[in-house]
Amino acid sequence: MQAPRFLDIEYCQTDDALFPVAMAWSLADGRMKTVVITPEDDWLPDDGDLGDVDLRYLGEQGVPLLELARELHADLPDQTVYVDGLDPDEILIDKLFSAVGQEPPFEIAPITELITGLDSDSLEDRRRQLMIDEGLEPQLPENGVYALLLLAREEGLLDPD
Incomplete structure (x- = not known):
């Protein structure tokens, strides 16, 4: 049985900016990938205010957008990818792919x-309770994907371990 695919994006949002900073997604076999994202310069606000986002960390550890786009094309072609529905995921994905x-x-x-x-x-x-039960930090995208995988397993949409 192929597992449904899930995706979660951590993002920076200020008065002048909205852009992805990290992303996690699941694969057909239920494994996950996670990346930190190098932001485009034109995504950054003119005043430099990024709240608690560490731009140096994103620059040093982040994956370039073209590389990330290639990986997503390889991992999720022609798929429906499910999200928690709480974040502006479609806007963030459109921003990422528009940039390349x-x-x-x-x-x-x-x-x-x-x-x-x-x-x-x-x-x-239920998703929140699973995160609490598993001791997961909600701001990490891999934890968001893991909680969605657990929900899918509870609902019989994944093979039990």
Whole structure:
């Protein structure tokens, strides 16, 4: 059984900026990939205010956008990729692929389109509880993807371990 694909994006949002800083996604076999993203210069606000985002860290550890786009094309071609539905994921994905002059190779859909037996509030409550139970930091995108994988497993959408 192929696992549904999940994606979560950590992002910087200020009055003048909105851009992705890290991303995690799952593969068909349930494994995950995670990357820190090197931002484009034109994404950065003129006043330099990035809140608590460390621009030097992103520059040193981040993956260039073209490399990230290639990896997403290889890992998620023609897929529906599910997100928690809480973040501006579509805007962030569009920003990332626009910066490299490409279209995203996948469609984004909220988890409520995959798990239809629970309403969005119940799903979010369950996702939060799983993160607490597993001791996961919610700001890390890999933890967001892991919680969505756990939800899918609970709903019988993944093979049990």
